[in-house]
């Protein structure tokens with residue numbers, strides 16, 4: 001008897017475009033969420049558009065500002081939401097406040113509206129929350145946002161490096177899918193053809209259009225935001241972050257442990273993808289295509305551009321497998337000699 005079942009959770013409204021921040025009130029009316037909201041944000045996005053967002057929300061919105069992601073930040077949001085007796089959450093900013101709000105909303109059983117101010121990562125739409133804790137990182141299942149309102153005018157006015165980080169997070173889907181397929185072959189990890197194909201296609205489309213992703217063009221924010229939505233949907237179909245997170249993400253999470261906030265998530269996973277593509281396929285593999293695509297976009301391709309010295313890059317690569325129980329090309333860990341060879345051949349160090 002066939003007994004398999006799946007539950008794919010997706011946002012109901014995804015609104016992307018010029019000036020759509022002013023449609024936030026209408027989006028919320030359409031969702032039929034009522035009552036008092038809590039805006040979960042970080043200092044810069046709050047300063048930039050916090051008031052504009054609160055004006056749209058009416059009903060005396062409360063605000064909590066989180067400086068970094070973590071279970072303590074989630075706890076603070078949960079406590080504030082209870083104390084202020086709010087009925088839904090609005091995540092406003094980059095990946096950290098949105099992930100924090102997503103997990104807090106899940107804990108509280110409340111709906112979340114995601115308002116990204118940067119096209120910097122693909123958690124904008126996903127049903128995952130990525131939360132660091134001690135030496136590890138949890139990719140926690142959480143309901144995806146009920147709606148996403150991404151204003152390309154706001155995003156395009158932000159630092160260009162945030163958009164190149166989003167591009168690199170998408171480019172890293174190549175190696176994430178490679179790792180997922182490897183884990184399927186070697187460890188019988190469940191693999192979804194649809195999620196894998198969608199994730200890979202998203203990366204291919206972005207790389208094909210890399211030449212048209214240019215600083216100062218609002219259309220670039222549009223192209224990247226669409227790709228981030230597509231990648232988030234792949235994660236929702238898979239019911240895991242596997243389509244968008246393999247060994248290149250383990251490497252990045254490890255760098256975060258060594259030096260939090262030194263470089264952007266997307267930039268770290270992009271450099272990780274160059275190394276991991278080399279580990280999968282060797283000298284003739286597609287690591288050069290990945291490096292060239294990142295370079296055209298203007299994303300970092302070396303450890304030094306990320307702000308890490310050579311030995312730190314090697315340390316992160318040789319210890320990345322310990323971040324979480326996720327089988328990748330790193331297996332139970334690679335030797336220092338293999339790591340040094342990979343980062344030297346690919347030009348990530350030296």
Ligand SMILES: NC(=O)C1=CN([C@@H]2O[C@H](COP(=O)(O)OP(=O)(O)OC[C@H]3O[C@@H](n4cnc5c(N)ncnc54)[C@H](O)[C@@H]3O)[C@@H](O)[C@H]2O)C=CC1
Pocket residue numbers: 042043044045048069093094095096097099117118120121122123124126128129130154155157158159162165169235241264265266
């Ligand atoms: N849940 C998921 O599926 C995923 C989660 N993530 C998580 O997202 C996080 C990374 O997100 P980021 O956005 O890189 O970090 P972030 O939220 O710290 O934002 C980076 C910086 O950009 C600033 N910023 C945001 N919008 C701005 C604007 N319009 N103008 C000027 N500055 C602006 C912020 O103030 C912050 O200083 C990581 O913790 C990562 O694990 C990443 C991918 C997927």
Ligand SMILES: O=C(CO)COP(=O)(O)O
Pocket residue numbers: 122123128129130131137138139169241244245249250
């Ligand atoms: O960053 C992500 C996908 O781009 C989320 O992945 P993690 O599960 O590794 O946090």
Ligand SMILES: [Zn+2]
Pocket residue numbers: 121122169244245249265266269
């Ligand atoms: Zn990522």
